[in-house]
Amino acid sequence: MNREEMHMPDDVYESLVKHLDEMPIRAPLSDEFLEILGILFTPEEAELAAKLPFSNFTPAELAEEIDVPAGELAARLETMASRGTVFKSTKGGETRYRLLPPLVGFSETPFWPGKDNDTVRRLSPLWIKYLHGPWGKEIADRKVPLVRAVPVQEEVESSSQVLPFETIRELAEKVDYRAVAYCPCRQMKAYMGEGCEHERENCFHFGSMGRYIVEQGMGRELTLEETLRKLAEAHEEGLVFSADNYQGKVSTICCCCECCCVFLQSRNVLGFANALAPSSYAAAVEEESCLGCGTCEERCPVGAISLHGGDTAGVDAALCLGCGVCIPTCSGDAITLERREAPVGVPTLQDFLMGQVQG
Structure with a gap:
């Protein structure tokens, strides 16, 4: 069903797309995304969502700014929270909301x-x-x-x-x-x-x-x-x-x-x-213990392990995620995870957020 058949007011949903596209993880405009929004948001909800912050707020804080009575705004936000388009949290007796992005979100x-x-x-x-x-x-x-x-x-x-x-x-x-x-x-x-x-x-x-x-x-x-x-x-x-x-x-x-x-x-x-x-780890195979059963090759989610027609498994460390799913079913107990020569560091939250802003 296209947007015309759904009688969707394009300008309302396109305004919401523009708002969502301002997030560090952007939400590019496309026909399928507009259709998604038409399923998840009523036109009235889409119009409101385009005015909602992505950070936590109370209805009282936002009501005057968007010219909606606080009680009415709270009721509408409750409905949207139940529909999975608005996040709701309560701390110290105060309930706060924020618009959910596509990821992690609606x-x-x-x-x-x-x-x-x-x-x-x-x-x-x-x-x-x-x-x-x-x-x-x-x-x-x-x-x-x-x-x-x-x-x-x-x-x-x-x-x-x-x-x-x-x-x-x-x-x-x-x-x-x-x-x-x-x-x-x-x-x-x-x-x-x-x-x-x-x-x-x-x-x-x-x-x-x-x-x-x-x-x-x-x-x-x-x-x-x-x-x-x-x-x-x-x-x-x-x-x-x-x-x-x-x-x-x-x-x-x-x-x-x-x-x-x-x-x-x-x-x-x-x-x-x-x-x-x-x-920061990669799988390593002890050749003497490898039985050549191929189970690790089947389980690897990124194709980093292969027998290459031989008797023992080999690992492409550059492809390996270092997740360890190849280990528990290794019949010869031949696989371990070894620390990479150049370990992959986990960013601080600040560096992670800065990285998302930069794309």
Whole structure:
């Protein structure tokens, strides 16, 4: 259905696109993006959204500026929060809102509940088309990648000690609230008839974003033990852990598959090598222990491991993400992760944000 058939007032939605395009991660104008906005925002909501800040605000702070009574504004924001287009958080008894961007935001919110309905089936092909168009380059071809691969602690060992790095366990332990939702990437592909067999309820969000997801019925709260168990299951499945590409507490851990993940697809299919930052480690094979079974070659999400017709596996360290998914199923216990000669540093939050502003 095109915009004319939907009776969409183009100027309202184009104004919203211009507003969203002001974010560091831009939202380029396209027909499919306008159609997406027409599904997610009523014309009245789109008109309001084009006036909303991307930083937290209270209705009272904004009401006079946009000439809408505070009570009416609060009610409209509540509706938009429930629809997944506005973020809501409460601290110290004060409720604040902000407009959600496409990423992390309203490209995911309709899919997090894991419910099959007309809305997600209409959105899925539009988002995929937008990804393969102008938006893919915007989110994947960046000086500082948005996300990074995170290796798994138990598998990164030297002869005497576990090598020092920020582990998945540490990331999960640092946060004060944990929630899980359904993976938007696998949901989209499934609704298009291109899904995979991997578990879908393993999109992890923490802190205020986790609370928002649970409060809006988009996911469920987890204990630390439940989080670690589901992460372990994802690792056994061969899913790549990716997290926010900055130091400190993270808000998201994704469990990525090469067939559906936006960032792995951007790297493998669209050719954006910087879509996902590698870890400071790379897989290494002990030739004497390698049985040549080829399981690691099958599990590698970026084609970094190959037998090349021989008896032992070889690793292209330049391609390797250092994620460790090749390790748990190695029948000869021949694979370890070794620190790269030039480790990949994780940016500070300030450097990460500056990098996004610069593109």
